Amino acid sequence: MITIRPIPAFNDNYIWHLHQDREHWVVDPGDAAPVIRSLDGQKLQGILLTHHHLDHTGGVQALKEKYDCEVFGPASIQGVTRPLQDGDRFSLFGYDCEVLAVPGHTLDHIAVVLNEDGTTHLFCGDTLFAAGCGRLFEGTPQQMHHSLSRLAALPEATKVYCAHEYTLANLAFAAAAEPENPDIQERTAAARAARAQNRPTLPSTIGTELRTNPFLRTGFPEIRAKAAAHAGDTLKTPVEIFASLRRWKDTF
Numbered sequence: 528m529i530t531i532r533p534i535p536a537f538n539d540n541y542i543w544h545l546h547q548d549r550e551h552w553v554v555d556p557g558d559a560a561p562v563i564r565s566l567d568g569q570k571l572q573g574i575l576l577t578h579h580h581l582d583h584t585g586g587v588q589a590l591k592e593k594y595d596c597e598v599f600g601p602a603s604i605q606g607v608t609r610p611l612q613d614g615d616r617f618s619l620f621g622y623d624c625e626v627l628a629v630p631g632h633t634l635d636h637i638a639v640v641l642n643e644d645g646t647t648h649l650f651c652g653d654t655l656f657a658a659g660c661g662r663l664f665e666g667t668p669q670q671m672h673h674s675l676s677r678l679a680a681l682p683e684a685t686k687v688y689c690a691h692e693y694t695l696a697n698l699a700f701a702a703a704a705e706p707e708n709p710d711i712q713e714r715t716a717a718a719r720a721a722r723a724q725n726r727p728t729l730p731s732t733i734g735t736e737l738r739t740n741p742f743l744r745t746g747f748p749e750i751r752a753k754a755a756a757h758a759g760d761t762l763k764t765p766v767e768i769f770a771s772l773r774r775w776k777d778t779f
């Protein structure tokens with residue numbers, strides 16, 4: 528069984544550390560030092576990267592030099608030894624992994640779905656967050672909406688490993704976008720309790736996101752109405768509603 532735990536880095540990043548037997552991988556190491564501490568003298572076999580931002584890639588060079596490890600990720604990133612693109616499959620810890628292109632936050636962004644026997648794990652970087660989604664730095668609302676739709680279609684039990692602890696701030700926005708949703712209120716209480724004890728609120732699940740994440744709920748009437756009121760316009764398509772929600776969140 529794979530052990531997966533977060534290594535906190537910077538203010539609110541999580542570098543996910545995957546470990547089984549003597550094999551270790553990390554996802555999005557923005558900083559090498561906390562990874563080296565987490566490995567505690569053991570060797571790193573590989574690095575998985577979701578996108579090019581420095582807070583996800585800043586530790587790659589130092590880790591590669593220290594461990595001579597593999598670097599799987601988008602071809603756009605310097606140091607990648609195994610370029611990944613949509614539809615690629617590879618094996619990690621003997622389990623099947625599938626690559627999904629999820630442009631929007633950046634154009635090179637990928638997500639990796641790891642199928643461990645009966646459990647599905649999703650490493651989604653800055654595309655899907657707990658109760659939120661990444662900012663649109665490079666892509667269009669249409670691209671991001673499509674990317675999130677692909678992730679939302681994964682099995683509800685899929686464990687979601689986001690790259691930042693943004694949950695409480697995202698839930699405050701989710702509550703503004705959908706004040707009558709009791710699942711958001713319940714999740715907020717649970718997240719507050721976790722953070723009060725300095726515990727991560729992650730991983731999430733796709734099922735939890737479908738119930739509480741406004742960016743996956745653009746089809747619900749209450750969200751449509753709130754997004755339209757904020758935009759001061761009638762919004763027709765799910766992409767228009769998504770775009771309005773994202774603009775609203777940018778200044779929330």
Ligand SMILES: [Zn+2]
Pocket residue numbers: 578580632653
């Ligand atoms: Zn990013």
